[in-house]
Amino acid sequence: MQITEFQRLIEELYLKKDTARGLEGTHMWFCEEVGELTRALRRGQTEELEGEFADVLAWLASMASMVGIDLEAAARKKYAEGCPRCSSTPCACG
Secondary structure (H helix, E strand, O other): OOHHHHHHHHHHHHHHHHHHHOHHHHHHHHHHHHHHHHHHHHOOOHHHHHHHHHHHHHHHHHHHHHOOOOHHHHHHHHHOOOOOOOOOOOOOOO
16 A cells, blocks of 8 residues: 555545544644554564554544645655755765
């Protein structure tokens, strides 16, 4: 699945509910999911990580849709030429 396909799927599933909640409320849920990911990483809960990464990506995709950002296009624009700062791949920043 491409990033754009995933973002559209999340729109179909949740955009109406997330829009009704508002950007601030949706961002709070996103932050909670980041916290859950952090706990799983700290505790070495490898069986939990896949789901937590997916949840964080889903909330991020929903917020991006709420403000009209295409995540795949944004990522391509910023990172296609390598590191945004030094333009190297891998990054050569000191």
